[in-house]
Amino acid sequence: MSKSINILPKDINPEESAVAEEPTTENGKIDPLELLQHDVKNNPNDLTKWEKLLKALDQIYQERYSSGNRDLIPEALKKTVKRSYENLLSRFPLLSNYWKAYSIFEFKLNGTKASIDVLEKAVSSFPHSMELWTDYLSALILTLGDKDDDYQLSSIRFQYNEALKLNGLNFSSHTLWDKIIEFETSIKENSRELLELYRKVTKIPLYQYAQYYNQFTQINKNYDAEKIIPKEEFKEYLEKFKKTSANDLSIVEKHQIVDDYTTKVFTSTQAQVTEKWPFESSLSIHEFSLEKVPEIENETENWVKYLDHEIDNYKQISESIPHDNGQTKNKSLKRQFEAVVNLFERALVPNYYNEDIWLKYVAFLNISLQDSEKKFDTTLHIYTRAVTNLPLDCIKIRLIYPKFLLKNGKLEMAGDYLVDLLKLFSGTQGPKIYLKEQYCLTIKSILQYWKRVENQRVYVDTLEKLINEHLPKLANSSKRTMAPSEPNEVSLIGSKVLTTVSKLLNEESISLIVVAYLKELQASQGNTEKIREFFNANYNHSAFKESIAFWAFFVEFEGLIHFNIVNLRFVVGYVKSRTMLPKSVVDSFLEIEYDVVSANLDSSYEDSRNDTGLTKILVNKDSEISSSIVHNSSARKRLANSNYKIRNLEAAKAKLANASKTPVLNREEELLRILRTHVAHPGIFVEAIPDVTNKFMNEGNGISLTKSKIVLPPFPTFKNVEKASAAITYPTQ
Template sequence: MSVTNLPKDLESQTITQISKLSTVSKLQHVVNSHPNNLQKWNQLFTELNKLIDTIATTNNSNDINSDDNDLKQDIHNSYKALLSRFPYLTEYWKKWQSVELKINGETASQDILRMAVENYPNSISLWTQYLSSILIHDKDKTDTELFRNAYKQALIHNGYDFNSHPIWDMAIEFETNQSKQSKELLELYLRIIKIPLYQYAQYYNQFSEINKQFEIQQIITSSDQLNQYVNEFGKNHLDDLSLLEKHQIIDDFTASIFSNTQSRVNKNWQFESLLETQEFTLEIGISNNNNNNNNIAKEKPIWINYLHQEIDTYAKKPNNDQFELVCTLFQRCLIPNCYDSEIWLKYLDFINNSSLSKQEKFDKQQEIYINITAKLIPLDNNETRLKYVELLIDYEKNQEANEYLFSWMKLFSGGSKKYYKASYLEITKELFNLWIKLLDDEQFITIAESMINKYFNIHEKQPRKEKDEGTANNNNNNTTPNSESKSKLELTDSLITSVISFLNDESICILTVLYLKQLQHQQSQSQSQLETKQSQTIKIRKFFNKFNHEKCFKTSIQFWNFYFQFELTQNHWKNLKSLINHIKFNTQLPKIIIDSFIEWMYEISNDNLINFLKLNDGRSDETIIMKDLEISNSLYYNKTTIKRHAMKNNYIIINNNNNNNNNNNNNNNNNNNNNNNSNNSFDKKRNNIGGEEEFLRLTSKQIGHPGIFVDAVPQITNRLMLDGNDIDLTQENLSIPPLPMFKNVEKASQPIKYPSTTTTTITQTR
């Protein structure tokens, strides 16, 4: 399932043809790299517009060279790329239509308008312009059905819009010119007089002038309502009514509709009169990128209250007209608020709670989800995307849900030339949770274990036979009904391989922890089977011994949190002590996380004091004694931090050692045997210092930020109370101490040497 879902005419989002003009070319490169920068798009079209008149002149001269054709294609591709990403920019659809009219003629111009209403069907102004172009362009052909089908489509999308009178006017004028007594004209009036529109009174007056030309049965289609009118006049049959009585009934019927419509218009006007921003403009797009949508935010409560009023009306008396009116109101609201996932979810919730059939609900919700999740909802907001997955699961479309999540996983992992870390990890976790939900427990464990081994390029010594048997069992589970199997999803080998290729050091930790939790879940479900329970426990611990040294797990909070909780639930105090020591000295977790583990261990030690006394042969546990020192921010007191950073967990020390080794090698090559003895003695001296001293030495050279060093810090050379400079305050004749003397003062103002970015970059993917 594609995550873009662009209309066929707008599949390309990249400007493929680059202009030879330097200014235009530079701007095209910028918008290709930053397609959401509407300011640069605006600058690009400003430059292109300067060339349009020249192209139009060339068209008139019957001498169009290849450069003109290339430039015309540039303009076409530029508008296509912008409007595929921002389909609600009405202003630019109209500009594109105008440009095509100048450089390519009426047919191309009308084709742009057709694309506009297909991709932005809720624009009244675009539909009005498109309908006008059909009338003008096809006036000699008198293609009645072409225009009729077009305005019907326009009314399907906009007929209940409070400001849709331009489309209604064109439709009524067209049908009136065809025939003043046609059923099409009557159908239009019977629809429009019931809808609360801005020009509602105008349409009522127009219909009042012509409604006597139609039979009463054509106007009052409900037989029960018609019989009620007949009874009120004391008649038994409709044919017994006189012409005057029929006209009175028609007037009363239309007047009652008008009264109801007028009441609704007055009720809605309190909101409509306050809504000033109802279009998506360039300014709205720019302000959204800058998080400065003051006007939109100001009008949002008005939209919400308006929607609540109409939703309540539908809840009291569900009917198709009110349903369409609420949907249209949502669509109007979501033009200026198109990036607001909260309102989109309200819209989807309304459809889900409506009186539509189950399939109709799904079709409408799916259409909305597909249109908004790729184009409108920001990439860092996955709430609507996950709601769509829930919808697919509710309707038992499990394969589609799996493909949908995998498509987004690929996109966020760098498929769009950018790595969206937070969204990638969120979607990846949801994908694996979906597998857990839909697969049999054993099936997920087997697949996850295989994926982890393949990611770390680990091959078991005896996997072939077991793998073949496992595959056969999995195939049987997928194809053969089994009362014990819960699998509702089929994962092919090619799909699993593809997922592995998009994993990185952060997402493999997610899969690992979910895999371990499933093993633990199996363990908890096997309370009556002691052997199974013990085997799962051993398997979890073997996994730790096998993989804990991997670099990705050294930085994974969830990995260590799982094992800490696991050993705690097992009441294995010895393993718990070993684990906390491993966390303190061998991981690369943030200090605040390590401090949390230490405090956690402190509470556990106090709560289980007797067990730890037995474990330590009657001695108090060191966690209780050293807790405050181990969470101290002072490197002087916190020996745990010093050891952790000194044990190859500090990139500064590693890089410094590597640089020194490289320098030593260069010196050996340049000076041959002359400097060998001096270099060797230097290495021995450094080795004698030790890792902890090396870390403290480097730390002392930092100036308030890790990794930024100075050659020397100014120091006082004649400090008081040190080196025999004590002052005896009991003496009567005290001499004034000398002024302080400093060293390294001249180096304090030297430029700071910042570390190279190449030495601090951490690889995102494996």
């Protein structure tokens, strides 16, 4: 069985996804705390709302329960505090200041253990925060009852090693190193653990690298030289001093060796710091913030340059390994890999919502990890973090993720993921919001997935089933395009999946499925008539009124593949007058029609000599693409047919007339009338606008140019002139 992944973002609570109900009232008064909770539920991304709620909770505590007796604090308040902080931090887990505030509040309400539990959850939710790790380790150290207790010591050491693994390479991690070194020094000076810490920290390019070098030089004489220096390098020192073992060295010689070694380490570390400093100094924001988004975006390019520099260093080391004995360079390559990974994790804190950095991270893992199993598991972890934490509008990485699963043979896992993603964007799961762009892109990904994992027969059969359910007029639907699937044929598109997808389809998605189906028919020879039968039966379906892909297919099919001028004229004619496609799309179709007719002019006239429509295509092309609806009759008709105000007016007149049929209404004239009402104020309808009452052209009193004596028409008269300067009534919605 494939591993299931919950792709519902962590910041969405299914139980609280709907708009919160209005606060209840008692004796006409609204509880202020309940009102704040209501505001937070309706504005979950507004930190100012959260701040007001948390301050109100703290104020209640200070005013009523700050005496120190925790037994007096009601459970309702404790639960409200916990729920409020956890709802906020599940939505924004990288807000370290709120984790710290939550820990302090828990200490006030429930004591030390509860406070430490919050910090433990904090470092689990935000593992790359040095600030939270430092606070967590400080709390653990403060609770250390007995320094000789091996269990407690090993527990703390396990935690700080985890902290160093995650954050020890951070250029500004000196606060974390200081806390750990201070702890080990307090336990025992000159201990093995302390030596290991200094051996590590002096080799890492940190902002405070010189401080650790100076500290180490003060204590390194207290350790044996062979414990400080790696074995291979120590052997080289023995050869230089012409000794066979460490016992043959004098104290002075040992000190010289230690000094020489530490100086080399310092010089190497200093060179690394100097190399990194131009990049580090260009970064001023290292924390996650919703208030500093413009500043963060301005620094994103600096992060990318820094990442590219470190990745290039990794590649250079990797390329030089075959020419080396391998051991030294392999260690250098591992250290550089860890440095790049650490930098990616640092970059993703302020740039958490930047899909490109997430994808860059995945790309680096793809070129750097050689073990296929480790590569898959590590990359899967990064993808999972992204698809479960990024906002819903981050669609790019969500659609690349199933391709990664397919590439690694996780076919069923990819299919389940795409269906869950469709549920999410269709508005049936999670926030209950229909996201059109993401929904349509997911449908396309599902179609690509089906085509890849199934043979053409099963794929077309699946498309036909979906189309037959939503377009009952499918011509010759009983006649299958291909042979039915074999009874024992295994398909990843099970009936359950098909039923689920079918329930989630709408007019926008069914048009995408139809186009995919038509392309499969086109790819199979001998289906030209079937494609035309489908068009004749379904072209006026409402699902295709706004489908660019549907009409683009038939314009290409009739005009560019079959050069059928008659059919092309019908398709383009219907598009320009009856659909709801954007003008730019309609204009592109008109251009194609013009080019096809022009290129096949002789044969076109030969086929339809008495058809003056071909002449109109050539002569009226410019007016057909005009932006003026006065000159562009097709655009005027198209807009008039799709205008909601005109449809509403027709329905109202039909109701008033109590007629079985809609009263005759000139839609195009009505459209022009509506447009005139806001010509002076675009977007604001003003019914009473100045107008000429004696338009002589309408009365047949135009000026004749054939007569010798010209009679001037009367001066124009106007209506609504006094309202030209009246105040505009703006809409309230």
